[in-house]
Amino acid sequence: MDWLHQIFQKIPETALFLSLAAGYLIGQISFGKFQLGGVGGSLLAAVVVSQVGVQIDNGVKSVMFAVFIYAVGYESGPQFFNSLNRKTLREIAMAVFLAVTALITVLVCAKVFGLNKGLAAGPAGGALTQSAIIGTAGDAISRLGLPADQVKSLQSDVAIAYAVTYVFGSLGAIIVCVNILPKFMGRSLRDASVDAEKLLAGGGTGPGEGQLSALPSLVGRAYRVTNGATGRTVADIEIGEQDMITIERIRRGGTSIEPRPDVRLERCDIVLVVGRRDVMVGAAAQLGEEVADHDGMSLVMQKRQGVFTKRGMNHTSIAEVRATVDREMRHGVYLQAISRAGMALPVLPETRLEHGDVLTFYGTPQDTQRAVNAAGYELPYTNKTDFIYMGVGIVIGLLIGLIVVHVGGIPITLGSGGGCLLAGLVFGWMRGKHPMYGVMPPAASQLLKDFGLAAFVAVVGLNSGLQAVVTVKQSGLTIFLLGVFVTLFPLLLTMLFGRYVLRYDNAAIFAGALSGSRSANPAFGGVLDKAESAVPTAAFAVTYALANVLLTLLGPLLVGLV
Numbered sequence: 001m002d003w004l005h006q007i008f009q010k011i012p013e014t015a016l017f018l019s020l021a022a023g024y025l026i027g028q029i030s031f032g033k034f035q036l037g038g039v040g041g042s043l044l045a046a047v048v049v050s051q052v053g054v055q056i057d058n059g060v061k062s063v064m065f066a067v068f069i070y071a072v073g074y075e076s077g078p079q080f081f082n083s084l085n086r087k088t089l090r091e092i093a094m095a096v097f098l099a100v101t102a103l104i105t106v107l108v109c110a111k112v113f114g115l116n117k118g119l120a121a122g123p124a125g126g127a128l129t130q131s132a133i134i135g136t137a138g139d140a141i142s143r144l145g146l147p148a149d150q151v152k153s154l155q156s157d158v159a160i161a162y163a164v165t166y167v168f169g170s171l172g173a174i175i176v177c178v179n180i181l182p183k184f185m186g187r188s189l190r191d192a193s194v195d196a197e198k199l200l201a202g203g204g205t206g207p208g209e210g211q212l213s214a215l216p217s218l219v220g221r222a223y224r225v226t227n228g229a230t231g232r233t234v235a236d237i238e239i240g241e242q243d244m245i246t247i248e249r250i251r252r253g254g255t256s257i258e259p260r261p262d263v264r265l266e267r268c269d270i271v272l273v274v275g276r277r278d279v280m281v282g283a284a285a286q287l288g289e290e291v292a293d294h295d296g297m298s299l300v301m302q303k304r305q306g307v308f309t310k311r312g313m314n315h316t317s318i319a320e321v322r323a324t325v326d327r328e329m330r331h332g333v334y335l336q337a338i339s340r341a342g343m344a345l346p347v348l349p350e351t352r353l354e355h356g357d358v359l360t361f362y363g364t365p366q367d368t369q370r371a372v373n374a375a376g377y378e379l380p381y382t383n384k385t386d387f388i389y390m391g392v393g394i395v396i397g398l399l400i401g402l403i404v405v406h407v408g409g410i411p412i413t414l415g416s417g418g419g420c421l422l423a424g425l426v427f428g429w430m431r432g433k434h435p436m437y438g439v440m441p442p443a444a445s446q447l448l449k450d451f452g453l454a455a456f457v458a459v460v461g462l463n464s465g466l467q468a469v470v471t472v473k474q475s476g477l478t479i480f481l482l483g484v485f486v487t488l489f490p491l492l493l494t495m496l497f498g499r500y501v502l503r504y505d506n507a508a509i510f511a512g513a514l515s516g517s518r519s520a521n522p523a524f525g526g527v528l529d530k531a532e533s534a535v536p537t538a539a540f541a542v543t544y545a546l547a548n549v550l551l552t553l554l555g556p557l558l559v560g561l562v
Contacts, residue, residue, distance in 0.1 A: 008054040019046040019458040046461025061459040065135040068452025073424020095546035101490040118154035122161020127486035136555030165483025172487035173520035185507035189530040192507035226288035235261035245275030304368035309376030319349035332367035389438035397423030512536025516543030
């Protein structure tokens with residue numbers, strides 16, 4: 001292995017990328033329905049690689065963790081702040097209860113078994129599957145003013161205890177949320193989802209990522225006019241169908257005619273009609289027979305996004321907006337989608353629009369441009385990350401991490417991890433309110449999270465791997481059993497709290513909220529698989545956003561309290 005040691009000494013970054021490649025390969029191996037995942041795999045691979053002898057500059061670790069934790073906060077920010085309202089009090093209470101229960105559980109275990117700060121924080125990260133705790137706890141340890149070798153030893157304990165407890169941390173959450181909870185509630189997740197869908201307006205679920213509906217809501221059709229529509233004006237037909245269809249083209253005897261409101265249709269005219277499918281079905285019977293594409297009838301339609309900023313119309317329902325806008329302004333424009341801080345909203349008459357909402361209009365380029373200008377301003381499409389916004393956010397987060405407050409003689413600080421998390425939350429929320437600024441495409445955000453965390457964990461494993469092996473030999477079984485307890489006890493206690501105190505009565509919604517409170521993505525995937533519905537998603541989104549913040553903060557809290 002001397003040749004490998006020499007390579008790592010000359011080019012240490014090869015050890016980092018070898019750990020990532022091997023780790024993600026290991027993470028893909030399935031043990032039944034369980035997979036270790038790329039982060040856990042990278043840690044294990046890095047520990048093995050470290051036995052050859054390699055050191056990575058700690059500056060790499062700091063940078064990787066800063067971009068990772070900022071991206072986590074940035075993505076969770078809109079949901080986090082939007083979830084802080086009276087309508088989601090149950091979800092807030094559940095996420096807080098689990099975090100507090102988990103903190104107390106780990107503190108008691110640390111006291112009973114005499115665990116040091118690292119061996120206490122590690123199981124919190126692994127058993128609660130909150131990988132960010134490795135970073136926040138390690139950062140807090142580095143600020144204790146301890147000798148460098150002691151800091152390195154404690155940080156190594158955090159990493160190895162995380163690795164030992166992570167496997168059951170993922171598996172235990174799946175067991176509780178997917179298997180135990182439905183039996184406890186006496187209702188399968190699928191049946192509970194069906195019950196919930198019956199109570200929701202438009203309870204059907206939309207297409208997932210990469211999917212398209214076979215029956216799109218907005219369609220275009222060409223018809224040959226028959227006796228039923230002959231003599232009727234364009235305005236008669238459009239208004240008669242509740243303004244839900246528009247005649248965009250008329251072809252008569254090989255000549256195109258402008259579809260003005262007062263134009264009367266004649267027999268055998270070819271008309272191009274665009275509108276909502278449910279209305280189009282009824283209109284077809286009156287217009288005539290449908291025909292294939294006809295010369296001169298082709299029309300390009302466009303989706304255009306606009307940010308809603310219309311003065312005097314904040315918190316106004318779609319029905320009220322429609323009533324105040326004249327027909328000429330809304331003619332040929334269809335509201336296809338609404339998103340608020342990155343979350344999709346239902347397009348229903350009673351849905352209230354708020355300033356900062358992103359509206360997706362469908363229609364001809366001219367019509368959609370008119371609608372966007374009337375609603376506010378156009379949101380240009382871009383897949384380029386706003387590095388000015390991101391850079392300022394991370395700098396502010398790092399500066400916040402320098403602030404230290406002494407409480408009872410104990411120094412309390414968010415550290416660079418907590419500071420970047422807080423900055424990410426605020427900057428992500430601001431981006432949701434002002435979509436023109438701070439662009440970070442979902443793919444870019446995912447890359448920062450995946451690469452940042454995996455690289456951070458790999459550096460920890462490479463720099464601490466030799467010490468980690470010693471720790472496993474000394475107390476590996478004890479840490480594993482403690483991890484089992486820390487995994488199950490807070491989850492089961494929160495399940496009882498949710499059922500009998502918060503009064504969750506639907507198993508699917510309850511399972512989504514519980515898995516989110518533990519930030520347990522594998523468990524949530526199992527819940528969706530069993531539910532065969534998106535019903536659990538809404539509750540999961542709220543508790544998951546809160547858990548990402550609350551559980552991450554357990555790292556410095558445990559370091560300070562143990």
